[in-house]
Amino acid sequence: MEEQLAKWNSGFFGERSLKYFYRYLPKKDIIFVYNVRIFHIGYHFQIDTLIITSKFFMILEIKNYAGHLYFDDKFGQLVRTLNGKKDIFEDPILQVKRQLFHLTHILNKYKLPIIPIEPLVVISNPKSFVESSPTYKEALKIVIKSPKLQNKYEEFNNNYKENILTFKEMKKISKILYKLDEPYNPDIYKHFGIQHNELIRGVLCSKCDSTNIMNRVATSWKCTSCFSISKTAQIQALKDYALLISTQISNQECKNFLNLSTRDQSHYLLNSLKLTYTGTTRSRTYHLDSLLNS
The missing domain is CATH 3.40.91 (Restriction Endonuclease)
Structure with missing residues (x-):
């Protein structure tokens, strides 16, 4: 790669x-x-x-x-x-x-x-x-x-x-x-022989080693290694999700990918980004395209 x-x-x-x-x-x-x-x-x-x-x-x-x-x-x-x-x-x-x-x-x-x-x-x-x-x-x-x-x-x-x-x-x-124009957009999992379960889930710390995970503490993220704090670290994680998995994400998928403890946390984070969405409250799908253009 x-x-x-x-x-x-x-x-x-x-x-x-x-x-x-x-x-x-x-x-x-x-x-x-x-x-x-x-x-x-x-x-x-x-x-x-x-x-x-x-x-x-x-x-x-x-x-x-x-x-x-x-x-x-x-x-x-x-x-x-x-x-x-x-x-x-x-x-x-x-x-x-x-x-x-x-x-x-x-x-x-x-x-x-x-x-x-x-x-x-x-x-x-x-x-x-x-x-x-x-x-x-x-x-x-x-x-x-x-x-x-x-x-x-x-x-x-x-x-x-x-x-x-x-x-x-x-x-x-x-x-x-x-x-x-038809831009080249291959299935990178097939291209490189990667399984979905091989992805590191969670919010990665940008201040130290990229494999260090940050935990959600109150309204911020805190690195488990260098202890740096960020209010917006979830944005890069959701950009990674859009690039690696899909530009659409549900509340439950967000909770699992960011390693959050409750659906309320993922609901709050997704809505705070003012993303466009489709579907009702319970079956809502959020669109991450705008994050890739920011």
Whole structure:
């Protein structure tokens, strides 16, 4: 789980760092579409960033790999060497070309104007060294480091003279893509082979070791280890419940998950958060979605 989290964090910080370079693009003439995942011909394809202009589109496949990166066209792979260790990844050039294929078909399906689409692989880690096999001509055209994004935009803008889309059509395309977006939300229990009874229940202390449980004392929570006190520790616990189990919770489920002694305590805590709910008093279900957005 920690390995997968590290990979996700690497991608997240890579995309976030690229936003520094977006500010050098003419924003009034551009619409950005971020992280859309769309189902097409039995397969989900995902685009990190799509830059929509009136003349052309740019698909950005963003990689935050550190180390020495070698693009190998003979075997369709990316070889990363870091601290003396070699790792093999699928060639991101092939990835972004697949995204181009799927996006073109989606645009055709909705009878949108035909517009040039330029795929790019953007290496966002400033400490990476990029190299390709001598025969891999596409790598020289498609792979760039983050600081070259503005240059590539200006190159495409000079190459394509005709305005194909109005700004209204650009907005329409972005709305269609976001409407088709199906975010990846796997069953993490199946994904990692975890049983529900393996979860640590109760309110965890944020001041010391995260496995230390806090007890409900009067109107507060008190850690059994460091004895710190909190009035709002239940909020993080309910966020964990929403992320790990369900965004809906009953009074009894709250009592069990927070290790409370009475249903009155859970009823008070849930109502104090002013959550939306459905059902009557006895069969009420509270919705935790608002906690995830706060």
